[in-house]
Amino acid sequence: QVQLVESGGGLVQAGESLRLSCTASERAFSSYAMGWFRQAPGKEREFVAAIRGTGGFTSYTDSVKGRFTISRENAKSTMYLQMSSLTPEDTAVYYCAAAVRVTRSVDYPGSYDYWGQGTQVTVSS
Numbered sequence: 001q002v003q004l005v006e007s008g009g010g011l012v013q014a015g016e017s018l019r020l021s022c023t024a025s026e027r028a029f030s031s032y033a034m035g036w037f038r039q040a041p042g043k044e045r046e047f048v049a050a051i052r053g054t055g056g057f058t059s060y061t062d063s064v065k066g067r068f069t070i071s072r073e074n075a076k077s078t079m080y081l082q083m084s085s086l087t088p089e090d091t092a093v094y095y096c097a098a099a100v101r102v103t104r105s106v107d108y109p110g111s112y113d114y115w116g117q118g119t120q121v122t123v124s125s
Helices: 027-031
Strands: 004-007 010-013 018-024 033-039 046-051 058-060 068-073 078-083 092-099 119-124
Touching: 004 092, 018 033, 018 092, 018 119, 033 068, 033 078, 046 068, 046 078, 058 068
Parallel strands: 010 119
Antiparallel strands: 004 018, 018 078, 033 046, 033 092, 046 058, 068 078, 092 119
16 A cells, blocks of 8 residues: 655745645655646646656646646655646645556546545635
8 A cells, every 4th residue: 555645735825836745655656657636625636747657758737837847756755746836726735646557648537546635735816
């Protein structure tokens, strides 16, 4: 069982930045595809970004392209989401997820086997 722990959420003002971290308990972390999803109140969970095991492939939802950067540090079993130019629309609980093997696309929640507990990001206007 892989445990994922997110950190780095908080309250910021519009235009500011935050960096989220997700640390995995599993040494096989480097072989997993990893993703960030978010869920705002009253909305469905949505894909934010994903990164393959080697870090050579990344994917982003359109609304965060150019503002968010996903990265990973396999030696530390940690993934990051650097978020800049935050807007109130980015307010949500952010979840990290790990996929042993992506069976569909990386933006599909069902592709992921393990999920973290989530970290709240609140952006005030």
